[in-house]
Amino acid sequence: MLETEVRGPITRVHVWRTMWGRSFYTASAYLVDGLLVDTGPPATAREVVAWARGQEVHQVVNSHHHEDHSGGDGPLQRALGVPVAAHHAAVPILAAFPRLPLYRRLVWGQPRNVVAEPLGAAVETARYRFEVIPTPGHTPDHVCFFEPREGWLFGGDLFVHERVRYLRAGEDAGAILASLRGVLALRPRLLLCAHAGFVSEPCAAIERKIAYWEGLAEAARRWQAEGLSLRETTERVLGPEDVTARASRGQFSKLNLIRSLLEANENRPRIDTNGHEPQA
Numbered sequence: 001m002l003e004t005e006v007r008g009p010i011t012r013v014h015v016w017r018t019m020w021g022r023s024f025y026t027a028s029a030y031l032v033d034g035l036l037v038d039t040g041p042p043a044t045a046r047e048v049v050a051w052a053r054g055q056e057v058h059q060v061v062n063s064h065h066h067e068d069h070s071g072g073d074g075p076l077q078r079a080l081g082v083p084v085a086a087h088h089a090a091v092p093i094l095a096a097f098p099r100l101p102l103y104r105r106l107v108w109g110q111p112r113n114v115v116a117e118p119l120g121a122a123v124e125t126a127r128y129r130f131e132v133i134p135t136p137g138h139t140p141d142h143v144c145f146f147e148p149r150e151g152w153l154f155g156g157d158l159f160v161h162e163r164v165r166y167l168r169a170g171e172d173a174g175a176i177l178a179s180l181r182g183v184l185a186l187r188p189r190l191l192l193c194a195h196a197g198f199v200s201e202p203c204a205a206i207e208r209k210i211a212y213w214e215g216l217a218e219a220a221r222r223w224q225a226e227g228l229s230l231r232e233t234t235e236r237v238l239g240p241e242d243v244t245a246r247a248s249r250g251q252f253s254k255l256n257l258i259r260s261l262l263e264a265n266e267n268r269p270r271i272d273t274n275g276h277e278p279q280a
């Protein structure tokens, strides 16, 4: 399914899948001044191409390689001949997309391979200039696109929502927190999120997200100090795992989030009591 929402010069392209009469698994791409930021999953690529034929789409960029952001790249490139650009680390993945685990193939579909160019420092359109902001953590190849004059931040999967309680295996919570602080310093005035849509007061929302995760990390550290295992700590802080962890065979879980938050804390440089950097 596909629905659009227009705010000024920006069009949100909201796509989702319907299963058993219920709609879920949503993602958003954005069109601004001929630039399409992300393309939705393979499962909705045909709808995105049909919609794009009636629009001015001159170039495509990806926030990262995940299939719910890049799945329309190949079909759009073949149908419209548009160039596609992504982080240099995403280019070889998009060229030969690894076979997805079954649950992700069922949800989004397997992407078709696409030839993408590596992103430079900025993306130009006729009216705007979007700075490419590296924001690793969700994936190493994650970037945001920031238009400084307008204050627009195209955030990909950096934000998602304020109270994220699950992490995908391989995501790095410490790096996500650092990336969130990095984009906060840009003082964006409008966040275009791949999941939350238009976020009108992004700095306050990002600050609340950082505070929520810092609170979880603090609580987890306290339970660890009491001698609880990682699994027990996770249950105390976020409650038991639910269908999300089971359906994804543990790929998406609360345990991943707590583990990664604790590791982020361990990796943070500490100052010892004499004010000296520790040796290790």
Ligand SMILES: [Zn+2]
Pocket: 064, 066, 138, 157
């Ligand atoms: Zn993603």
